[in-house]
Amino acid sequence: MTATHQPVCEIRQVRAAVLERDDYRCVRCGVTNEQYKAVYDRQLELRRRKPGSEYTLGGCEIVCRACNVQLSRSEARRKPEPLAKKREK
Ligand SMILES: [Zn+2]
Numbered sequence: 001m002t003a004t005h006q007p008v009c010e011i012r013q014v015r016a017a018v019l020e021r022d023d024y025r026c027v028r029c030g031v032t033n034e035q036y037k038a039v040y041d042r043q044l045e046l047r048r049r050k051p052g053s054e055y056t057l058g059g060c061e062i063v064c065r066a067c068n069v070q071l072s073r074s075e076a077r078r079k080p081e082p083l084a085k086k087r088e089k
Contacts, residue, residue: 014055015046019062028067036064
């Protein structure tokens with residue numbers, strides 16, 4: 001089993017556990033899953049603290065889409081990809 005190919009059922013379990021731990025709120029802005037669903041008609045997202053890592057209870061947190069995007073952007077700024085290494089996908 002490789003770290004990047006976890007079964008979906010396992011990721012769902014992690015997601016449920018992380019949701020419960022984070023009190024069904026975005027850890028960054030504090031919007032609740034209920035509020036979020038009411039406004040955007042979608043659920044809060046499971047985010048890995050370390051991109052590309054395995055989904056684990058300790059390694060994930062619950063965020064809303066906006067925070068997820070912002071966090072990903074600030075991460076990209078902190079760790080710029082080397083220019084020589086272009087993304088293939
Ligand atoms: Zn948020």
